[in-house]
Amino acid sequence: MTPTTPPASARAARYAADGIVQVEGLLDPSEVDAVRTAFMEQVVRDREALAADDGLAADDVLSRYPRLMQPHRRPGLEVGSIARRLMTDPRLLDVVTELIGPAYGAQSMFCYKAPSARGQALHQDNYFLLAHPETCLAAWIAVDDCDAANGALAVVPGSHRMEVVCPETADAEQSFTSGLVRPPAGLDVVQTVMRAGDVLFFHGNTVHGSLPNTTRDRFRRSLIFHYVPRSSVEISQWYLPLVAPDGTDVTVAEATGGGPCGDGWAGSAH
Template sequence: MKKEEMFNYKKLTAEELKQFNDEGFLVLKGVLKPQGLEQMRKECMAAWAKEKEAFDPNKSWLQNSLLVNIHHQAPTVRDYYFDGPMVDIATQLIGPNVKGATSQLTFKMKGNTKPFGWHQDNGYGELEPYNALTTLTALDDTDRGNGCLWLIPGSHKQGQIRVQQSEEQKKSQSEIVVEADDNLAVPMEMKAGDALIFNCWMLHKSDGNYSTDRDRRILFLRYADADAIEVYNNGRPRLGKLVRGNSKFDEVKQFESDI
């Protein structure tokens, strides 16, 4: 199936660019066409079933909710990640030189009532320059009943928030929770096939999935400047496949993401 039959490509308008700069986020309707949504669900669920079991409250949030490098197992995700509509949008928001920084499934299956506290994505993997972009593509309708995302418009303007963690917390990969005012939060309710994009400093959280019959499945893709470095890793370049332009780092230019 051709990519044009699965994905809706678009260019952000001047109004949308202004909203992103002012509020730090955008919701894009119908980025996945019905055929693309169906195929992506099929491939993602096959990969999930290989590695994951039913929700277990005794397991960590990593074990219950995340499956990393999903593009290795799902060809439609790989096409979407490396040459889909999010790449064109990333070049508008980041610049002409862009690499893929993260691909993973972020699922809250029915029964997973564990909330995920306020945080910035750049708090979990601090990249510089600070223009990394998070994209969340909904594989299900997401709303307050099944654990949709909440964010605080304009909170990206605070910049990087430093959270102190002990060595034990770092080793156990415990959550990084930031103080935030719930009264300012806005729910990001989406239809399956929509995409939410936001700034790396955006404060966001999610509540548990209290639905008895609906999952909340999201494809998480992160893009960064092609020369972005990992601040937490002695300034080493973040490895990721170049999706547009070039990089000054040979490691990035030579990186093959599917190895």
């Protein structure tokens, strides 16, 4: 079973029930090609400019193809202008608004997931963003066709109703991140299958993750945005300033406290 695209009139109801909505073909092939080309050129030319600090070994394929964080803040780079433009694209924002109301952009991120790369253990996004009083919403854009073999997302429909929890320790052979959130009892992990240009929208409390890319020749690239309702009053400082639909920056208060892991918790980029 995989999430299916509901008609536009049913998207909000699907999101309320499952915390997940898949929209097929939101970006056309030429746009996806441009995204893929720009980010591949960036990682070859200068991967350190935007690379996440994931503490990876030099021989880890994820060091060669690291997550690129917050490219929308670098408009002088081609990948930056692409990310900022798509973050505020009406096609994305229209769906975001249907699901959570008027919103601001909070994060952009590009993942390469080259062949043999580890996955990311099941987790919840708002553990990192600490958006309040509502949670964040992810828009996960498939830049390649993806399925279980090359490490497509797995999601837990209905888990958006659970609170954000402090993670357990993940299996380091399977996940490049250390946290693991187990699905609530009675809810199943569902494997997604997506085509390039499809977008998966999901609630910030929804449990999701991915297994390693076991293929020899297929990347699983993705461009991800996170949004928060305009009613948000605070968010983790890493995600400030927020971005309004017209592209201008917006500031709210920095989140205080340690989140679900207590005051000793040190938040970092998702």
